[in-house]
Structure formats: C-alpha cells, structure tokens
Amino acid sequence: MAELELKNLYDDFRDGKTLQAYAKIIAEDAAKLDRTINIMEVCGGHTHSIMKYGIPQLMPENINFIHGPGCPVCIMPKERIDHAYVLAQQPDVILVTLGDMIKVPGSNGSLQDARAKGADVRFVYSPMECLKIAEENPDKKVIFFAIGFETTIPMTAVLLDQVIKQGIDNILFHINHVTVPEVMVELIDSRDEHVDSYNNQIDAFLGPSHVSVIAGSKIYEKFPKEYGRPVVVSGFEPVDVMEGISMIVKQFVENRCELEVQYKRVVTREGNLNAQRLIDTYFDKVDLFRWRGLGNVPKSGLKLKEAYAKYDAEVLYKEVLPLAEIEDHKLCICGDILRGMAKPPECTIFGTACKPTTPIGSCMVSSEGACAAYYKYGNLITS
C-alpha cells in the first residue's frame, strides 16, 4: 500500500479544475433562484479560507457571504484581555496563551506590550506545553489563558486532567472558552430586546467541521428545525468549502431545509464522546458571556466547575482583576456586520481610525475577522 503523506491531505482539496467544476454547478443552481442567498460562514477559519482562495470571485452575483463571529481572538472583550494583562504582571507569574492572542490590544495594551515591559508571556502550540513550563519553573505560577471554541476546549480539559492526576500545584487556568451554537442563535434570534436580530440577513450557515469533530453534527439540528436555516457542516480546504456551498444552494433550489454534513470523512452525528465527557467533568456553562461586538450571549461561555476553584485564576486573583465592562467605540458597527446587516466599508471608521495595526472593533482584530479580510483583500473583491 502506498504511504499516506501530508500532501495527500490537501493537494486534491485544492485542485483548480475541481474548484472550477463546483463554481459551474453553483452558478447553474443559483440561476434557478429568484433571490439572493446570504450564507454565513460561522468560523474564522472558513473566512480565512474563503478569502485566501478567492472564493467570492467564483460565486454568482446572488450568492453572498456574511462573515461570522467564529474567531476566538476577535470576540474576546477588552476587559478579559485586561485580565490577561494584569495576570501577566503579577509577581512570579508566567502567562501562557495561544498564538494570535498576544497581539490583541486591551485598554492598557496587548500581551506583547506586557512582555516588552518585562512580563513573562509565552505562546504555545499545545496547552500541554504548560506541563513542561511548570516543571522548569517550580517557583512560578503558570497561568494558562485558555481561549477557543469547541475545538480547543478538550485540550484545556486534558491539561487540567493531567494537572490534577500528577498533583501539579503551579498551573492555573483563566477560562475564556466559548461555544458555537449559542452565538448562532444570538445572531438570528437575540433575547436582548435592544438587539435588532429580526432584520438579520442570514439565510443559511456553513458550519465548521472541526467543531463537529468534537461536538458532533447534532449541535446544529435545531437550526433547520426551529429557525428555518439550513446548515452544512463543511471542511476548510477550498474544495470542501465549494462543495459545502453547492449543497446549501441545492437545498434552496429543491426547497429543502436540512442539516447536512459535507465533511463526512471525519464528522459524525455524535462527535467525540470522550472529549465531551472530559469537558462535562470540568466545565459549567456561564449564564452570560460578553462577546466583543455582540454583547452578552446567554450560555455561550464556559467556566471551571466550583469543585476546581483552586485551579481557577479568575477566582484566586479576584482582588486584582478589573471588573468593569469596556465598550468598543460608539461608531463601531461590528454587531451589524456580524448579522449581515452591513458591510465593513459602510462603517465610518473602517480603514481610517480602525485598521489591522490599530483595531477598534472585533472584526478588525485578527486576520480572520470580516473587516480585516476586507481591508487586506478588499480592492480585488469589489473589482
């Protein structure tokens, strides 16, 4: 048997001819529709793929993308970044987090700024690296600033599991995990009376495959059933995305409203039950988690269960952590952009006061946000 190499996992899924073939199918089907279909790709990873591979350029005029809130860095409200900043400056603390997070400015600066001022801030590829850092620095407290959706929650849970089993006493957690289905509900049916979610323009969702690898496709069942929005769970390579879009368009042509899985090679209805069990062991849902650009979203965030409070940096450092919520600039329209009611260039501060180097709203914060993508690739999309 021929050996499987890494390139087998992406080469075929980026094939130009296949992409063009899907573009043709989508165009033919879309021509049968007498309306525009707005598809929200929920996940920032999808936004990134769609922009990187120029997928909007392959779409007919009546297929439109709305870029969703699925970027864990973008949606982190400033007060929680301030938590990280304050924790990093506590004596004998090593603050550890994932990638992009260290770039995002809070009200006093970013974690990069804290590092430049002498704080020990590190980024890791895997939370498990905290074990090594803690072992090498027995006199320090390692605080893992945990971020991410369903995809990264199990890694935090495994780390905590190891910390408990190995009796490690110098690793703490600051939990900022959020979940996808709850924010999708918020976008189309907000409980907040001040939010104009009735006018949202989202017709269908492209669901991220990696979330469903963990949580299963079952988490989206209510969207076609209760909210009348088709969902297709799709992979991230361009051929996956194109196939996912063609499946959505087909549903509209055939007047169906269903949950379908494009990424059948890994996603099941139930997902990874071991990972789900581990998450349930250590985490509870918070009543409200505040999303940058969207505000308070019920049951959309996680916290450590009370039984594990001794590992919770948010509990242990309560005295020094700032409490006040910090609003984004009044002119920022990220909430409307995320509901598909406005495009980035309609914002008065887009590209002027708000740029990738000095982001004001959540959609400009990381390369996966809608505004950042428009800023970077914008001219070619509109021309």
Next chain:
Amino acid sequence: MNKTITIAHGNGGEENNELITSIFYKHFKNDILSKSEDAAVLGVPHDSIVMTTDSFTVSPLFFPGGDIGKLAVCGTCNDIAMMGAQPKYLTCSVIIEEGFSTRELEKIVRSMKKELELNNAMIVSGDTKVVPKGSVDKLFINTTGIGEIMQPGISAHNLKEGMRVIVSRDIGRHGAAIFAAREGITLESSLETDCASLYPQVKALIDVGVKIVAMRDATRGGVAAVLNEWAKTSEVCIEIEEEKIPVSEEVRGICEMLGFEAVNLANEGTFVLAILPEDEHKAIEVLQQFNTDATAIGTVTHQHDGKVILNSSWGTKRFLDLPTGELLPRIC
C-alpha cells in the same frame, strides 16, 4: 584558553588578547587584519564600492544546515552580491554572553572562515565584547562589508511593465527550519536551511551577460516582502502565478501545521531577480546549474500599481501583502 568565556575576556587586557589571537586571528588571518591597526587600510577604487551592515541574533545558534557564523558572513556578503558586487572586506563585531563555550565560539568562527573563502572575501577589522549573563542571548554578531561593483545600475526602482520575475530556488527553507528547530518539531526527512553565499550565482549571471534589473535576497519577510517593496518603489504591479512558486514538501508541511505561508518565511540563500523577458531563458539556465528549482514566477504589469497580486490556477486573484507583526500561528 578557558572552556568558557568570562567577563575578563572582554577586559581589553591579557585575556582579551588571548581570545582574539587564539580564535579570531587564528581563523581570519590575513595581511590587513594582522597589522592590528585602529582601522584597516583598504585598497579599493573609490567610485565603485558598495557597503552594508547587518546584525545576527538567531536562536538556536546552531540549526540544520548552518549556524550563526555562516549566517553572519552569508548575510552581509549576499547583500553586497545583490548589488551586483563582489564582496571584498568585512568587519566582525561579536557580543558574547559571559559563560559561553569557547569550543562553540571557535566552531562558529570556523564556519565564518569557510564562507569567507567562498566569497573570496576577508575580515579586516573586528571587535569583541563580553557582557554579563542575561544581557544578550548567548552571542550576537555584527558584520559590515564592502564590495566592488561588477555590474552597475541594479536597483529596486527600475522595474518596468513586461519584465519577468525569477526566484533562484525553492522558498521558505530557512524560516521553516528555524521554526522547526525552535519548536522541537522532528521531521521524517531532514529539512535544512537554504543559508548559502550567493556571490557565485551572481557572478555566473553577469559572466554570461544577463542584464540584471533588480535583485534581492529574500531574507526576513520572505519573497512577499521583496515583491511588495519592488512594487511600491517602482510603482508597478507584480503579478505572480501562485502555482509556479517552488516550495518543497517539507516546507509546505510545516506551513500547513503552523498556519504560515511560505512566501512570508525567511530565506538566507534564495534571491528574487527581475530581468528583461529576452534574458529569461539564459538566466534560468545559469541558475538551474546551482539549483534545479530556479524558475520564473511572474511578470511586471500595471494592474494595481504598488501591489503584488497572486493569480490562482482556478482564475481567482488576491493581494499578497506584507506580513505584519510577529509571525504567529493561527488558532483555528
């Protein structure tokens, strides 16, 4: 000589002399350096010299395919070669952290010597400082170099519509190798840095009569940075055929895992060349004698002046922008 470098080795006295003679003079020996004057006296024609400087702070100091010493000579000599000049004289300033191993220092100096020979260049002046532990990360090297121009007029300002853009080999190796070494990613195949002296390739191009319009080694910021700088400086658009960009399987694999793009990764022995279309065949023929991956990747146009455009094989376009900030892995 002690096994480790101490503060005393930077004292300007006996130990300092011992360090200089037993390591630096020993390997860099030449008539100009041996005179040990306050400054080197050089014989170069005053109207055709180029000069450049660079500091080297790489971590780890030793990596697959090279070390900081090789890098310090290649880096400066390559900047000279990229101006169509032959590297001739270099200075070498070293800042050493107290406690650094003497053996490792000598290993580094030896690889500098080897690289100098490839460039037909010599160290004519130097300086050594030893600083307390924690003041530098083991060892920093600065080299400044002077070269003699062989082909004048090479400049980032000269790109015109219709010119062709060539890369000298597959891209991103140095950045990928350093990331892999730093993060402890072990690969089945051995990925090495591309770190190499480029003067021999430049000389070969000039010898066969290729008229070089612009030339730059794609160091920090990678090929993307070079192309963007050219597009801005020459007020032209550079259109790149994405699938033509040569990237090795190992580099692609690392990019996939960590969420990088090969065009943004650093190179230390790869350069980008802009030439007239009639020179394309000749230039590629010469470059392929050094590396078979040398190839044309794009053309200068006026579609979006000041910008670099990547054309995909399925008919879409996107801007290739400069990377901003620290290179960080994406999360999702």
